Amino acid sequence: MHPGLVEVTERLRLRSQTSRAAYLQQMADAGDLPRGRRMLSCGNLAHGMAACQPTDKDRLRMMDEVNVGMVTAYNDMLSAHQPYERFPEKIRQALRAFGATGQVAGGVPAMCDGVTQGEPGMELSLVSRDVIAMGTAVALSHNMFDAALCLGVCDKIVPGLLMGALRFGHLPVVFVPAGPMPSGLPNAEKAAVRERFAEGKATREELLQAESESYHSAGTCTFYGTANTNQILLEAMGLQLPGASFVQPNTPLRDALTVYAAEQAARLARAGQGSMASILDEKALINALVLLLATGGSTNLTLHLVAIGQCAGLQLRWEDMADLSNIVPSIARMYPNGKADINQFHAAGGTAWLFAQLLEAGLLHEDVVTIAGPGLRRYTAEPVLEQGKLVWRDGPQRSLDESILRTWRQPFSPEGGLRIVEGNLGRGVIKVSAVAPAHRKVRAACRLFESQEAFVQAFKAGELECDLVAVVRFQGPAANGMPELHKLTPYLSLLQDRGFQVALVTDGRMSGASGKVPAVIHLCPEAAAGGPLARLRDGDWVSVDAEAGTLQVDLDAAALEARPPVSPSEPVRRGWGRELFGFMRTAASPAELGGSCFTESLAIADQADQS
Incomplete structure (x- = not known):
């Protein structure tokens, strides 16, 4: 062992x-x-x-x-x-x-x-x-x-x-x-059509055809x-x-x-x-x-x-x-x-x-x-x-395709690629298994968003053609139920492909298919709980270093603490049944404790059983 x-x-x-x-x-x-x-x-x-x-x-x-x-x-x-x-x-x-x-x-x-x-x-x-x-x-x-x-x-x-x-x-x-x-249309080909659609180079009909050939x-x-x-x-x-x-x-x-x-x-x-x-x-x-x-x-x-x-x-x-x-x-x-x-x-x-x-x-x-x-x-x-x-x-005594499976003695990487990242903006996780080493360290001015839609609008308006740390906040369990931010993937990938340094920082989730852009996710404490993300302002310089496991804004502690935390522009989201789940968002634990409504009740029950 x-x-x-x-x-x-x-x-x-x-x-x-x-x-x-x-x-x-x-x-x-x-x-x-x-x-x-x-x-x-x-x-x-x-x-x-x-x-x-x-x-x-x-x-x-x-x-x-x-x-x-x-x-x-x-x-x-x-x-x-x-x-x-x-x-x-x-x-x-x-x-x-x-x-x-x-x-x-x-x-x-x-x-x-x-x-x-x-x-x-x-x-x-x-x-x-x-x-x-x-x-x-x-x-x-x-x-x-x-x-x-x-x-x-x-x-x-x-x-x-x-x-x-x-x-x-x-x-x-x-x-x-x-x-x-x-197996249908290869996933890499599907992703390429998504990126072309994001650039306006593929029609909706072409995108739907690719998606349908993949999910078929x-x-x-x-x-x-x-x-x-x-x-x-x-x-x-x-x-x-x-x-x-x-x-x-x-x-x-x-x-x-x-x-x-x-x-x-x-x-x-x-x-x-x-x-x-x-x-x-x-x-x-x-x-x-x-x-x-x-x-x-x-x-x-x-x-x-x-x-x-x-x-x-x-x-x-x-x-x-x-x-x-x-x-x-x-x-x-x-x-x-x-x-x-x-x-x-x-x-x-x-x-x-x-x-x-x-x-x-x-x-x-x-x-x-x-x-x-x-x-x-x-x-x-x-x-x-x-x-x-x-x-x-x-089972097989050897890998039948070494581009997919390797031995533990000759792995793709000596480590699993999941890391804690922490600093004066809080603490989150990052998966680097799909992120090239050249993209694991990013320092740039941040741009703040409260939704995927706002990010996409800024992209389409040509406002993001630069080195960028995109901060999408008020996306945690207590804020809005922690939706996946999968819609960001093709746009962030395009910016990286154009030669810009790009990273994502969020108190929300990415898709289970998190990819090649470095993404610090599940950041705790979340912005809705008064976490440091709520004190960030557009243009602050933020450093993401996946190798060192650090996440920093270029402000000293006193200056950051002196800023009043902002509140979400849309504090209550209604429609599509979301209002029925307000009590669960209130009870949700932080992401590092599972984002679960049961954490406190289970702890109380355990204590009662032991008393």
Whole structure:
């Protein structure tokens, strides 16, 4: 084991002792009660099985049999989630054949960030994670179930399902993926059309054609954004079947994996094994973080992993991420960090290669519990069909494409590329895995914006043809729900391509596909909380140094403090349902604590349990 990995894990364990003990006690108390429907009254049980088939009712009356609850994020507007339409019936049939039963316990909302990027609805994106967590809790609160299956893939959906399911951690919980869409127009070509459109050199019809050729089918988008990062991290946590993440939808192998996932949930429940609380511990959380770093995954996970950990009583911090980033090599390259899409990554060796390499390097905890059984070594295998039967075989012994996957001894980079940046403007994170070394240090006059639209207007007016630190403030969790600022990407990229020094500084988020322009994001404290960003003025000189990990405005502390903080020009945003979520923005924790509405209530509960 790498000593740095051991040190960070032990630090996490010690920091979390009180909250983790309270969580485990709560799960133990729940586990000591009669399992599932066994403590329901006759009236409760009758309601819970009223709509079931007669054979399912007979099984549900047999209290020793297993009933599996499904929490689904299905809708047919998300390409990644459209395949879930047929999953519940397939799962019910599989469980009947296994001598068990299955019911859809509930549905949770699943918004598509790709549809809402740059729109008012994007301000609901991050808070939707906590809504999904609450929806998951409502679904499982019926106490009808001995195990649970979570059907979700995308950005806030998997973190929300994890957060909600963790409060039922006395049960086995298995995540069931749907798989990526087939490869379409290469991501780099799509990005080039976006940049030409931003310059006015491509028509809207050309842009729509390129986008439609890229996003063209059922399944997850093929670039390495938050959705596909989620999938790799679920395997690292041991909550998804080995190698299941990137098998395409509506194929025999995908169907076989779905059936096996249902059977495995029932198998674990029958054996009284594989509770979620026993699987997602500090080692599993660190394993997920290592995979995030080794693959250059989405910066959104710097929020989500913290919030997920809190729901399991684990107090992960950005320092843990930064310290591990120093020792975890970058061994995968997928767009936007490289040219390959997720299908090419899967074909080159996929997750089996990643786990084998990182275990060999001593950078993963092998001694963990997973839904597939004890030990992370199981995840070095890949699923295949042999004569129609699902089996796992050893993964490839070498990378099948070294432009996509490399060994830990000859990595793309010796470090993971995720860094903390701090200084007199606050503290944030930056991902440099896609940023060329020549662009990692920028010093320029800043220009202040309060929206993506204002930035785009200034660009189109020709006001940004210069070295520039673009500061987009009042974008944090408390201000407007922390929308992604993906609309900025092609414009910032164009300015950089024209030879200007360019950087972004914001208390908001970038897309999970953060790219080649240095972006200090998630800055804390946010401007709406009176952070230093609220004291900046147009023309202040700002320095971003990703190598040194510094972010400074050229003012001494007294001069900066003497400036009165400005307030947002539009303090209350209404329309598109945003006003319904005002109470959640008020309760949201800072970005470095996960941007979660639950942080304070979980802390209070932990303290009460320990008193």
